[in-house]
Amino acid sequence: MRINKLLSNYGICSRKEANRIIEEGRIIVNGVKCITGQWVEETDDILLDNVPIKRKEKVYILLNKPVGVTCTAKEDVENNIISYLNYPEYIFPVGRLDKESQGLILLTNDGDLANKILESDNYHEKEYIVTLDKPYDDSFIDRMSSGVEIGDIKTRPCVLKKIDDITYSIILTQGLNKQIRKMSRTFGYKVIKLERIRIMNIKIDGLEYGKWRYVNNEEFKF
Structure with a gap:
C-alpha cells in the first residue's frame, strides 16, 4: 500500500x-x-x-455533538470537532453531521472501520429524531418513506415513525449531504432540529449533550 x-x-x-x-x-x-x-x-x-513506526492502539469515541461544531479535522475551520474534543491522540470523525445538527458522531483512528461504516453498499442504519417548523400529515410519512427526488438522486426507501405533530423519527441506510433537510424541504417543511441518536448498534442513550465516551467492542458487532 x-x-x-x-x-x-x-x-x-x-x-x-x-x-x-x-x-x-x-x-x-x-x-x-x-x-x-x-x-x-x-x-x-x-x-x-x-x-x-508501530500501530497505535485503536480509539473509538462517541460524541454527543453540539450544534455549531463542524465535523472536520481541518485546523483552519473555526470550532472544528477535533479542537472541540481536544483529544490527545490523532483521531478523525467518521462521516459528518452538519453544523446545525446535533447528536451521535463517531471519532476514531481506525481507517478500515471508518470505511466499513461509511460504505453505502453495506446499508448500515442511522437513526434520527427530526423536528419540523409546522405540523405534517400521514401523506408526508408515506411520501418520505418511499424515497424522495432530491436533485438528480432518488433517496432509498426509509423507515419513518410519527412522534408528535411536528416530530418524527427516521432510519436511513445512506448518507447524502443534508439528506433529511433536503427530503423534508421537498414537501414544504423546514427542519428546525435534527438529532442523530443511533448508528448501527451504537446508541447515544444517556450521554449528556456535548459529552463523549469510548465505544465498547459489543457495540461494533454488525
Missing part, C-alpha cells in the same frame, strides 16, 4: 498530514528517504523521526 495509507491505518496521522511529513524528509524506508506516494510493505523498515 502507499506510505500515507499505511500511516493512516496505523493511526499515526491523516493521509494529508503524512504527505507533509514525507515532504519534510522525516520518513525513512529501508534506509532511504521516502518519497510522496511511495508503495511500502508492512515488513519494511520504516522510521519516523528515526524511530520505528
